Each structure stands twice: as C-alpha cells, then as structure tokens.
Amino acid sequence: MKKYSLLVLFLSLSLICELFVSDAYAYLDPGTGTMIIQAIFAALVGVGITIKVYWAKIRYKISERSSKSNEE
Numbered sequence: 001m002k003k004y005s006l007l008v009l010f011l012s013l014s015l016i017c018e019l020f021v022s023d024a025y026a027y028l029d030p031g032t033g034t035m036i037i038q039a040i041f042a043a044l045v046g047v048g049i050t051i052k053v054y055w056a057k058i059r060y061k062i063s064e065r066s067s068k069s070n071e072e
Contacts, residue, residue: 051058
C-alpha cells in the first residue's frame, strides 16, 4: 500500500509542477512542419510495404478462415 501512496504523491507533484511552468520562448523552424509531414508519410509507406510483403500470408489466413466457416 505504501508503494501506491508514493506513486500517487509523485504523480500529484508532477502534475502541479506542469501547471506552473513559465514560458519557454522557443522557436520552431519552418522546416519542422515539413519534417512532421515527412515522418507521417514515411510511416504510411512503411505500413504499406509491410502489408505488401506479408500479403500472401494475410490472404492465406483469410481464405483459411472462410473455408473453415463454409465447411461447417
């Protein structure tokens, strides 16, 4: 029970510290948006390539399930 209370205390203190943060005065370069868009596009292409590589296995699993349901 003591570990639970320490965790609650730590999370409470973390939340309080986050509420009272001063301004950061940070600069975001115009290239930052392009980099984010590029990362999203790369993730989508990666998912597409992964599906393409494993498409035969995915199709086999789907056809195997449908053939089992047709037999019953």
